[in-house]
Amino acid sequence: MNLEPLRELARDRLTGRTVIVITSGKGGVGKSTIASLMALIISRYGRTTLVDLDIHGTSIPRAMGVQGRVHEVSKEGIEPIRVLENLGIISIRGIIGSRYVVLPGEREGSVMEALLAFTNYGDSRFVIIDMPPGMSDELLVLGRVTNFMPIIVTTPSKQSLYVVEDLIRYLIDAKQQPRYLIVNMSYLQHDASIIRPFGDANTAYELGKRYGLSIIELPIDPSLEGYIGSIINYRGELLSKLEQIVKAIAEK
């Protein structure tokens, strides 16, 4: 008998919502920051649940300043921790507390599936998913339970872009065509001059052209570090740059 109770529940609970997945083949490119900022913006358009699927390197609770908070559980499932009236977050931190998470590969997928299945999304119109680095179970698990909209994050470095190209090709093969490639840490504005620490973004633009993705370049904003723990108060340039994507998605 080949029934998958958790998979079915996850599928059921995600049906009818817009699921946006922030992903990259590479680590350290700013996925969690971008996922947090996009969740903040999109929650102006409707109720939003932000799920931190990076079970080994959970970052969302810290960015939002709710690390140490534990999820309540109701008959409807695991309750998101509200950070704004319209925005709740879900993460493994809220289940396992401050312990580290080291799991054999075959357990990762089922933990992710359980997180997606047991969450009470309530009346959330949007679900934003912050992915772990790499291309592993998380992509397969999500593919089984929902049609999602991938948003790819990279830096302008060729090291990152080469990996990201694999991810784009995989997503196209899996019929989850990505529309946006966010080139994070693209430049730094210093007085009147623009510095590009990782070189120009030409390779990223070429990639965008080849696979049909719009490019959004984001600057390095040194003030952002000061908002770790209170990212809901951030009003800097990254936010205004991301607003254009969010507007296009939310008003579709």
Place this chain on the structure above:
Amino acid sequence: MVAVHEWSLAAAIVDSVDKWARDNNVNSVIKVVVEVPTIAMIDLEVLRDAFNMLKQESRLANAELEVRQVSPRFRCRACGYVFSEDDVNKQLRELMGEYGEEYPLHLMPDLAPTLLKCPRCGSHDIEMLESQIRVTEVVTK
């Protein structure tokens, strides 16, 4: 432990069996057998009540639920030691003491390898069988 998570498990059972019945043109399911891992400390009475409530509008409306509790088996990949729940009983009790109401294995028994250590060598590299709720049998009319 406040037994509410059982409602999500019951929803998962009803959802998956109902979908299976629809896909296979089965109009009435009369019995569902599930296995739950003992380490999840599931309240079977609440699970059954939730099942009976949630099944109403589905092809399981006349189904009874049989639950078998299965004790997971473990094998350490680092030293090869094969062990059972009894061998990690002390660790499980400590976890329950530490987390109280928020005992994580209740929600996600798959987290066991990161919360437990091999009783012989202390490794987290633990293979685990029977770790998740499973539907093992569906009887139809």
